[in-house]
Amino acid sequence: MSRPLVLVVDDDILLVAMARSHLSAAGYSVADAQLGAEALDRLDERTPDAILLDIDLPDACGIDLLQRFKRRPELESVPVLMLTGKDDRESIVRAFEAGAIDYIRKPYIHYEMLARVGSQLRIGALMHELSERNGAMTRELDVAARVQRSFLPRVAEVAGATVAQRYRPTTALGGDMCGHFIAADGRLALFVLDIAGHGSGAAIVAVAASGVLQRAINERGLDAATLRGELSAFVDIERTGFYATLVVCMLDTRSGELQLLNWGHPPPLLLERGRTRWLSASGSPLGVGIGPACELQTLALGEGDRLLLYSDGVCDVARDGFELRAQALELALRDEPTPAAVAEAALAAAASETIEDDDMSLLVLQREAV
Amino acid sequence: MATQVIGIEQGRLDTSSGDTLERRVADALAAGASEVAVSCGTLALVDSSGLGSLVRSLKRCRAQGVSFKLLDVTKPLLRLLEMTRLASAFEMEHSSRSGAKTSV
Known part of the structure; x- marks a missing residue:
């Protein structure tokens, strides 16, 4: 299996570099973007398995950007974790409403960040497996129903x-x-x-x-x-x-x-x-x-x-x-x-x-x- | 040993309340009840699984020589018992009698 891809979107270059190094060491592929527009370009290149998204970017509000992400069908089930400052309590609530799955307060502690990303990816993989199995079961039931009708x-x-x-x-x-x-x-x-x-x-x-x-x-x-x-x-x-x-x-x-x-x-x-x-x-x-x-x-x-x-x-x-x-x-x-x-x-x-x-x-x- | 009265209180007798009913009947038999009565006064809906539970309960009681009766049978239940021609197999009675009571 290929390494899961994490997209880090933050204008803080130092933070991005640190995140890249921690995530790479933990076995992830990493893409990054400093601006909202750049993040959308990255998403066009390849769909990530998880996104770390700054709540306050220079060219966009992180929550607006999150809403745009969630409108894309391929991103609907991709977990988005917000990167927030100390005083973002209200924004955090809005981010959850907009579809964020978790948040990480900056400056973050790297093992906590890795644990949160890891757990969201595991949940995502389980959900995916469940939906695959559900699909297979539904297909089997449909076949059985056609047989019964016949x-x-x-x-x-x-x-x-x-x-x-x-x-x-x-x-x-x-x-x-x-x-x-x-x-x-x-x-x-x-x-x-x-x-x-x-x-x-x-x-x-x-x-x-x-x-x-x-x-x-x-x-x-x-x-x-x-x-x-x-x-x-x-x-x-x-x-x-x-x-x-x-x-x-x-x-x-x-x-x-x-x-x-x-x-x-x-x-x-x-x-x-x-x-x-x-x-x-x-x-x-x-x-x-x-x-x-x-x-x-x-x-x-x-x-x-x-x-x-x-x-x-x-x-x-x-x-x-x-x-x-x-x-x-x-x-x-x-x-x-x-x-x-x-x-x-x-x-x-x-x-x-x-x-x-x-x-x-x-x-x-x-x-x-x- | 006395009469055990078992109540069905969610207003419906279906797969899940039927399973509970059968367990309660088994418990009453294990406890040595001489008579088992099911209080049906609130039943607005009985499905085929629920009817199956009543039939199994009746047969289990009969097999042990214990009498089994339905108390305060509602219209929907009575219509179902009559339609399926099972009404004559069940002893039915109006309550206003006492007994140890447990609820499903």
Whole structure:
């Protein structure tokens, strides 16, 4: 690694010479300037790792100069230590406000100056390392989030139905998974799965569990015992620490028959011949080991009827203002012209209630003429 | 040994207050409580982690033959318990009863 560069800006030639000698002996490269204008030239030549700046230069006020430094993006994180006289108390406060990180009173004691410069450079190096690591972690999370999104099944077009699907995790990775696909028996399947908790642990479980769920639906349709059994590998509040709510339904687009299973998930909203109705869950969440078992519900969707599936981030019953949000969903499902417009209106209503700390998944299904 | 009443006082039951709750329940069980009650009167917000903590606490008490109840259940909590079909699994009661009290 090259020697860290310290820029010393002071009109006192003797002080600059002393500082140069002490800093060089301690292993630093040194650049110097006697005037403000000269300091700016030095900065154009090479960005220093730290700056010692006289608070009172012949051609400039040190604090004004400091403000100019701090406006340059490359200098934003470079520590500036002010060189001050005895009576500069007020200026010192102003210098800190302007972005100085420390000050050294003149005449300075050389080992104190070296200690202060050294400690600021160490802090700077740590900050740099932290920001590098943070950047790497963010990039990895973004990749993981893209992978997770790629596992959300959706189909471009379905004969006899229109589906709008939206997915907004709070963090890059979410505990929600949702999707729709044409199952092996030809029916249109839709699901919203919510693994309790956020972040990478819940996201990994959600991706794996939704894969197993889709396979099980393809093989056995909506068989509650099969689905519960398959998912028990992932969700068990005592063994794995996770539990899940799940709503899953299958629509026969020709007959309009809709089958639905709901394990403790927020109630889907049905629009039936222009009237809305909430469909309560029949079973307790998967993996909690208490509460009632899930039972299959069967409904008939007519042409133009709609069904809204969503996660609790969209309409959380356990928060104040629930009634208003529920009403907004009813209005959206009844009045918006298309499933996509319903989805946007529902998400906008949720966002306006500032529910920002929960994942949001949403599916709007509309039965069309075949 | 008497009833241990555990209070949740920040108005929310989430990951961190849920962890504290579970620790308090474990302490109460270790101390030989014959009944554990959670005072829920100020709960305005319960998230999925918080609900998980209530379920785990209930199951731990049951496993040791200790009764577990929720006191003064608020509307948001009741709606969540009903929506998730867990309301029937929990014993609920209004307070105005005594017992050793600790707070989360």
